[in-house]
Amino acid sequence: MLQRPDLRFLLLPLPEFALLPFGGFLDKLRFSADDEDYSRQRYCTWTILGLQPGHVSSSSGAALRVEATPQELTLAEHDYLVLFGGRNAQATAALAPAYRGLLRRAVRAGVKLVAIDNASFLLAACGLLDGHQVAVHWRHQAEFRASFAHLRLAHERLYSIDSERISCAGGTAAIDLAVELLARGSGRARALKGLADMLVDETRSGQHALRSLHGTSSGERHVDRAIALMRHGLASADGIEQLAASVGISRRQLDRLFRARQGMSAREYWNELRLQHVRWRLLNSSHSLAQIADEIGASDASHLGKLFRQRFGVAPGAFRRQGGMPS
Structure with missing residues (x-):
């Protein structure tokens, strides 16, 4: 049976x-x-x-x-x-x-x-x-x-x-x-059963925090926690002061840690993260620039277009038509 x-x-x-x-x-x-x-x-x-x-x-x-x-x-x-x-x-x-x-x-x-x-x-x-x-x-x-x-x-x-x-x-x-x-x-x-065969050491719960997104030292943890909050808040109107407070350190400390690890201030990194998101979205979606602007909290498509040209040297529309270019 x-x-x-x-x-x-x-x-x-x-x-x-x-x-x-x-x-x-x-x-x-x-x-x-x-x-x-x-x-x-x-x-x-x-x-x-x-x-x-x-x-x-x-x-x-x-x-x-x-x-x-x-x-x-x-x-x-x-x-x-x-x-x-x-x-x-x-x-x-x-x-x-x-x-x-x-x-x-x-x-x-x-x-x-x-x-x-x-x-x-x-x-x-x-x-x-x-x-x-x-x-x-x-x-x-x-x-x-x-x-x-x-x-x-x-x-x-x-x-x-x-x-x-x-x-x-x-x-x-x-x-x-x-x-x-x-x-x-x-x-x-x-x-x-079979996890060892798959070379998996242990299972992770749904709440598991990725080590690749969270560093090991206190400074790394502060930076990686800030970066995680930046990713979740691309459209956030919060400033760096609020971000630093959420991480539990001062803005001056946060900027010092970012300059040591990323070579730029926390604000500069957040702006770069937003523009890299725009770059990725232009290549992987057909959403309008206005819709993408909303995703990163830009005031409008015109303002986002100006920021994009300043960073990448090309207009968003031309970038999308060309299928991208080196970052």
């Missing part, structure tokens, strides 16, 4: 999905699915889903074969529908008309929705994150906040499990999320 699996996953890679979170999440399922390392789907199962038969291309160009379409399976027989987001957040959100029907049917069938990486933009565009807290990659938080101001961001979170909606910032955090979901449905021991 076949054993009923503890958990049943539908994995839905969106166009230009990132391979890293997809591979990490799937391999964690594989290690936990069997008593040995035979890749048998005993304790958990997974199916790679697609709207159409064929293949889905990742952001690196590698293609993944679709195993089933929604018409070929019963949604209610699955526990989680896991979406893996595309490289371009705006393009991912624009997929809403194509995916809205499937996602709403999944919700009605009692399937939990999991958004990894930029898939949160798709769920938000479909109106399926209203009332829920959302974990978004730090690089895309300003863009998400500008597009969906009514939604609550889970700041500095690797993932957020909020009732029937689950979100993950992406990258290797997908492994940590997979462990947590497996632990809840199949037990902690089975969830941890």
